[in-house]
Amino acid sequence: MLPQNKCPPEIEDYVSAQSLAEAVAAMADGQGSALAGGSDLWAQKDSGNGRMRKRLVNINRVPDLRGVSEAGGVIRLGALTTMTELLESTLLRDKVPVLAKTADRFASSQIRNVATIGGNIANASPAGDAVLPLIGLDAQVELVSKRGKRSLPLDSFFRGPGKTVMEADELIAAVEFATPPKGFHGVFCKSGPRPALEISVVAMCLTGILKGGKLTGPRLVFGAVGPTPMRCVKTEALIDGKALDDALIAEALAIMATEIAPIDDFRASKWYRTQMAQTFLEAELNACR
């Protein structure tokens, strides 16, 4: 880690990968930084936070990292899928509207045109919006390296702000999740100082199968209330398949508040974040009734 006021390391090498094999080879020694949309990487480049490694590996021309597809009941989003593609894909609009709803609240039009799913995951910001609905969909991340390929749940991918379980020689290839079944319900809420380009002060995604006022197999995921995206598994277990009456909702709000770990910072206080998280959850549980 570089001191805050030190210049970032100079880029010593540039590779424009034309295939997945070339991209993986350029990352193999752990000295590569993958370039996709650039909206995080380039914005952080001069901040001296040490994220940029000495070789810039441009992965934008790797066809295998692109595309939104569905096969055998599984939807696959290539790592280079942009927020705009989440908004415009008819497949996703029809089958997973929560992704479009999330993308619609993401940054600005110009940023949505370049910001990728893979980048939002790799950047591992506690306030990364696109990650929340993907965790809500039980998505798996597919990582590739010269050593091979591995998949792991997105839920277990994050270790802290900017920290993940990904090794330095690995690239995110795609995320995959089961096509949501009939009755799937997914909502995304976000709070910040202005509608555009806001870094979430609190963001929430709630998913599950909604039938007769009950949410089965719920996933409750919060952003910006802890060092990583936070799943509230106790709250999920509490409400799973039960009638969402006033007493249960009150209990859910109380338990959820013990599961999140918000901090006081310049964007908002811990108190405010907790209040907003409860406000979102209360509204969305009431909307399920």
Place this chain on the structure above:
Amino acid sequence: MSLTHKITFALNGKPVRADADVASSALELLRGAFELGGTKLACGEGECGACTIIVDGRSRNSCLMPAVDLEGREVLTVEGLWREDGIDPVQQAFVDEGAIQCGFCTPGMIMQTKYLLSRNPDLTAEEAERGLEGNVCRCTGYKKIIAAAIGAGTGARD
């Protein structure tokens, strides 16, 4: 000595070559080597939209785009809107509405409006407002800017 990389791309309809500094942005290359000063640097972190250009049909912040990533792409800057018979209808709409105060944000506003109209030639006020969320005007002349974006749409459709 910083590392450079040779690139070719289409700039405002013409094929061009450049030795791009690997650490520099598309904005720096356009304003520097190509002397296209219409694209502005303001915040340098994607918040203000003054550096908006259109690349392969999509608007983006040129300050956050590495110059080397221009390779093989089609790039449109505000200078590319110039036509033999005058200025672009979007530019004309900004003039007609008086949607310009100091003018620093104007090229970015115009390029983003151009992009929005390419996706939807008939913008509502709300669509124009949402679409221009990533463009900041410090003179706060938004009302006229939105009117220009809507007006340009109607003009483009006629």
